[in-house]
Amino acid sequence: MDLNETSKKAATSTPVFCTIIPPHILDTLAQSDDPARHEPARRTLEHDHLRRTRRRELAARGLTPGEPGEAADKPHRTVYDAEHREDLPGTKVHAESDGPSQDASVNRAHAGLGATFDLYLKIYGRKSIDGAGLPLDATVHYGEKYNNAFWDGERMVFGDGDNDLFVDFTIPVDVIGHELTHGVTQYTANLDYQGQSGALNESVSDVFGALIKQYALGQAADQADWLIGADLLGPGVDKGTALRSMKAPGTAYDDDVLGKDPQPATMDGYVRTTDDNGGVHINSGIPNHAFYLVATALGGNAWERAGQIWYDVLTGGELARDAEFADFARLTVAAARARFGEGKELKAVQEAWNKVGVPTA
Structure with missing residues (x-):
């Protein structure tokens, strides 16, 4: 099958909501006797359940992720700040042409998107996650003590963690690469999430x-x-x-x-x-x-x-x-x-x- 045809086919399929912290960890934390630990876990579990439900509803209504962009040899990254709310995408705070931000989370998100783009392009000749130059969007500072990061079919979203069990989710570049690769899978094999x-x-x-x-x-x-x-x-x-x-x-x-x-x-x-x-x-x-x-x-x-x-x-x-x-x-x-x-x-x-x-x- 032609790569462009594969991308088009996957782009119209059901996007999934994929998180880096698995539910079994959050379930364990939600049973803690310490409110400082079980409350963030409980809120994160409730949030993730609602987001998954929303993705299914959007798919049932025929609403799909963004269309593939123009083929590009350079990333087109935009970072937004949710300002500790749960509204997406948040306020735009960093564009591709901007210099370093005073916000370390913004800089790490920007760099992680770039590191992912680089591997796929320079090693495998893939132009962004869809193979056709899709712009890479990310939102930082999502929610209050939100203990997760996720790919929702359209963008990367990072919580700040609770700074007790988990730190800022923009820190590990492999977490960013992991979540964006869910996008690559979405636009290629589109493996069922079951x-x-x-x-x-x-x-x-x-x-x-x-x-x-x-x-x-x-x-x-x-x-x-x-x-x-x-x-x-x-x-x-x-x-x-x-x-x-x-x-x-x-x-x-x-x-x-x-x-x-x-x-x-x-x-x-x-x-x-x-x-x-x-x-x-x-x-x-x-x-x-x-x-x-x-x-x-x-x-x-x-x-x-x-x-x-x-x-x-x-x-x-x-x-x-x-x-x-x-x-x-x-x-x-x-x-x-x-x-x-x-x-x-x-x-x-x-x-x-x-x-x-x-x-x-």
């Missing part, structure tokens, strides 16, 4: 969020921490390093307040649940770990070979919206063979999926 396809949706965002951080830092696979949101946890978290670990799913945190990281690394630990659209933030640990295994087996810059294979699958037109892990795995094998032949790339992909218990044949 069950294994939803976990793949989340995993693809983790994969490219990690690659965006590594690319920005100039890190090879063996230098990277393979953590998602490593700079997001606040001083109130005693035992935690990040939201998720691609290297060792299930080990990102084990904290009295946040609870225990529930992600499995292999299909032996696959979690069957009706929560969080069938555990999309939990079971994503399995394809996450597969990508980590491929990238580290190949070495060098993960975006060059492992990332290219994953990108080829996401944008190749053969990945079904309701794809399961085995479907994705088979397509990565085919993509590795098509791009690199019968060499070590193919072997690394096959071995990685075998180690996490997902069949490729």
Whole structure:
């Protein structure tokens, strides 16, 4: 399928509301005896539920995200300030041509949008998240102690966190890359946000969020921490390093307040649940770990070979919206063979999926 046709098709499909903090963490915090902790979590959960409902209602009425923009080799970024309200997009405070702002959140959002744009353009030849130069919009200072960041089908939105468990959500560049990659998925494979396809949706965002951080830092696979949101946890978290670990799913945190990281690394630990659209933030640990295994087996810059294979699958037109892990795995094998032949790339992909218990044949 032609890339422009793929973009047009996805742009008219149902956009999803995707957050970086999974509901199971917020559910745990909402049960805390400490009002300073359970109130922000409760408000964040209520807000996220309302936003998801609104996205579904807009889709049912036939209202879709913004149209693809003109093809461009440079980003067109605009940052808005919600001024701690929940009205979007907020007040425009920074345009592409503006110099640095006095607001660090604005500057970090602007830079994170740019880092994401750079990876997709310079490595994969993709012009913005839709492949056709879509302007990148972001809103900072959203809500009061809002403990999340989200992609709503149109823009990136950042809360300031409560400065206890979570700090400003503009700080980790991989969080920005993660959320914007939900937009890339929306305009390409448009994976259903449910069950294994939803976990793949989340995993693809983790994969490219990690690659965006590594690319920005100039890190090879063996230098990277393979953590998602490593700079997001606040001083109130005693035992935690990040939201998720691609290297060792299930080990990102084990904290009295946040609870225990529930992600499995292999299909032996696959979690069957009706929560969080069938555990999309939990079971994503399995394809996450597969990508980590491929990238580290190949070495060098993960975006060059492992990332290219994953990108080829996401944008190749053969990945079904309701794809399961085995479907994705088979397509990565085919993509590795098509791009690199019968060499070590193919072997690394096959071995990685075998180690996490997902069949490729």
